[in-house]
Amino acid sequence: MENQLIDHLFRHHSGKMVSVLTRIFGLQHLDIIEDAVQDTFIKASLSWRNQQPENPEAWLNKVAKNRVLDIFRTLKTQQNNVPNINQGTQSIAISELFLDSEIEDAQLRMIFTACHPKLDARDRISFALKTVSGFSIKEIASALLTKEDTIKKRLLRAKQSIKQQQILFKIPQGKDLSSRLESVLEVLYLIFNEGFHSNKKDKLIQKELCAEAIRLTQILLKKEITRKPKVYALCALMCFHAARLDAKTNTKNEILDLKTQNRCLWHVPLIERGNMMMHKAIETQTFSHYHYEAAIIAEHLKAPKFELTNWEKIHHWYLCLHQLQPAPINLLNMAVVCLQKQDFVMAKRHLDNIKEDNLQQRAYLFYATKADYFVQTYQLKKAIENLNIAIKKVSNTLEKNYLSKKRDALILKINS
Amino acid sequence: MKQFMMIFSGADYSDLGLSPEELQSRMQKWFAWGNKMEQAGVLRGGEALTPQIRRVSGENRTVTDLSSAEAKEIVGGYYTVEAKDFDAVEAIAQDFPDYDLGGTVEIREVMVFDK
Numbered sequence: 150m151e152n153q154l155i156d157h158l159f160r161h162h163s164g165k166m167v168s169v170l171t172r173i174f175g176l177q178h179l180d181i182i183e184d185a186v187q188d189t190f191i192k193a194s195l196s197w198r199n200q201q202p203e204n205p206e207a208w209l210n211k212v213a214k215n216r217v218l219d220i221f222r223t224l225k226t227q228q229n230n231v232p233n234i235n236q237g238t239q240s241i242a243i244s245e246l247f248l249d250s251e252i253e254d255a256q257l258r259m260i261f262t263a264c265h266p267k268l269d270a271r272d273r274i275s276f277a278l279k280t281v282s283g284f285s286i287k288e289i290a291s292a293l294l295t296k297e298d299t300i301k302k303r304l305l306r307a308k309q310s311i312k313q314q315q316i317l318f319k320i321p322q323g324k325d326l327s328s329r330l331e332s333v334l335e336v337l338y339l340i341f342n343e344g345f346h347s348n349k350k351d352k353l354i355q356k357e358l359c360a361e362a363i364r365l366t367q368i369l370l371k372k373e374i375t376r377k378p379k380v381y382a383l384c385a386l387m388c389f390h391a392a393r394l395d396a397k398t399n400t401k402n403e404i405l406d407l408k409t410q411n412r413c414l415w416h417v418p419l420i421e422r423g424n425m426m427m428h429k430a431i432e433t434q435t436f437s438h439y440h441y442e443a444a445i446i447a448e449h450l451k452a453p454k455f456e457l458t459n460w461e462k463i464h465h466w467y468l469c470l471h472q473l474q475p476a477p478i479n480l481l482n483m484a485v486v487c488l489q490k491q492d493f494v495m496a497k498r499h500l501d502n503i504k505e506d507n508l509q510q511r512a513y514l515f516y517a518t519k520a521d522y523f524v525q526t527y528q529l530k531k532a533i534e535n536l537n538i539a540i541k542k543v544s545n546t547l548e549k550n551y552l553s554k555k556r557d558a559l560i561l562k563i564n565s
Numbered sequence: 566m567k568q569f570m571m572i573f574s575g576a577d578y579s580d581l582g583l584s585p586e587e588l589q590s591r592m593q594k595w596f597a598w599g600n601k602m603e604q605a606g607v608l609r610g611g612e613a614l615t616p617q618i619r620r621v622s623g624e625n626r627t628v629t630d631l632s633s634a635e636a637k638e639i640v641g642g643y644y645t646v647e648a649k650d651f652d653a654v655e656a657i658a659q660d661f662p663d664y665d666l667g668g669t670v671e672i673r674e675v676m677v678f679d680k
Contacts, residue, residue, distance in 0.1 A: 154589065154593065157589075158589060159585035160586045160589070162585070187585075190585045190588045191588060193592065194592035194595075195578075195613045197592050197596065198592060198595040199596070283584070283586070284584060284586075285584030285585075285587070286582070287582070
């Protein structure tokens with residue numbers, strides 16, 4: 150008997166159903182809609198225990214359609230302003246709203262709503278994970294390393310903002326589209342980074358967040374209106390990063406840098422997919438920062454060994470990135486690249502251009518890089534001084550240990 | 566061989582705030598368990614129950630309607646299985662998927678009357 154459902158079928162379908170039902174009833178009824186959808190999955194989980202339907206998606210859609218009537222009844226008894234179905238959906242029959250292309254359209258509307266610039270930046274991520282991705286409050290909290298209460302507050306605040314700002318459940322058109330799309334990409338990249346950079350023991354949730362960000366980006370690519378070069382570039386960037394997820398830490402969950410990563414663990418299909426995306430991304434004259442970031446990581450992935458990395462090219466892409474979007478972290482990265490190239494003059498120039506304050510919690514990286522510069526130019530005392538500052542500024546214990554070891558080795562070297 | 570009933574009780578799924586993902590994985594565990602029993606040829610029947618409760622009790626036939634949240638712990642369903650003894654059913658009950666949600670399996674033997 151066939152008993153393997155598609156992975157995450159319920160989760161993904163929850164996002165679809167919430168979107169379609171919102172298109173019918175409007176954002177103001179989101180709470181009722183979410184309850185109704187949740188109820189559908191509880192029913193499914195009970196009734197599928199013994200016998201799973203032949204076409205689970207069709208089953209879920211059918212139940213969702215029946216929910217429409219239930220919701221209507223609830224709204225009527227609450228005397229809540231009941232939408233006129235014919236008006237609200239431009240006379241499209243309910244069953245047509247459950248066609249694949251219409252589901253995608255509704256999902257896209259939900260993505261644009263969740264990533265609306267009028268919502269607080271932190272609320273956007275939580276709200277998107279809840280309504281578009283079908284995560285529960287508990288799952289969001291654990292993915293974002295935040296308390297459940299905080300997530301509840303963020304969701305509530307997002308819903309209030311939607312009401313107060315009268316945000317419409319629409320795909321922006323014309324001039325607005327470009328800036329709104331920018332905001333969507335930003336949120337998707339943040340979701341990805343939450344997964345990619347979190348150092349949780351639980352690798353599964355990391356991967357799920359990364360996969361979810363990629364899946365949402367692909368929803369954008371399915372629709373012509375949002376199928377833009379920078380969306381392809383972001384997708385490529387995510388694929389390239391995700392390909393290294395398994396190689397990023399060792400068995401003790403310690404972070405490994407590119408030099409020490411086992412390159413055999415890099416996931417080839419994802420790299421290939423990234424390359425495909427990159428191919429489409431460059432069919433344009435204007436490159437976004439996603440283009441350059443993807444180009445940098447692609448260059449790393451091309452090198453079969455760390456020693457064979459093409460630092461020249463990487464430096465070039467960082468320069469482009471810095472021109473487009475000046476940031477101290479770019480200068481720092483370029484300094485690191487120059488040290489790899491043993492171009493100490495250039496490295497020093499980049500380092501001198503950095504104002505430490507602008508790096509905030511990454512300031513320790515600045516001092517650690519300076520220390521590297523002084524080690525390579527045989528100024529060990531200065532190197533130790535900078536390592537001491539770096540150790541004082543770093544908060545992560547693993548990194549602190551790593552830097553301390555490095556400093557102690559230098560002290561030994563000086564005294565011998 | 567004797568007939569036994571495994572009666573499941575605990576909190577109702579709708580009161581636990583389970584995510585769609587969790588519901589799917591639980592459902593698949595239940596499905597796998599049912600399949601396993603079926604293949605072993607021990608499964609005789611079973612039902613799942615909806616969470617609404619109407620209780621009639623006492624001399625006066627007092628009627629109370631309870632929601633699952635008020636009752637906190639309710640019977641969610643049962644399976645009837647054929648087995649040698651309690652120990653054999655206990656072994657089957659190891660695969661019950663909801664222990665981690667505070668669920669309980671009560672094993673009872675179906676009484677046989679002399680003909």
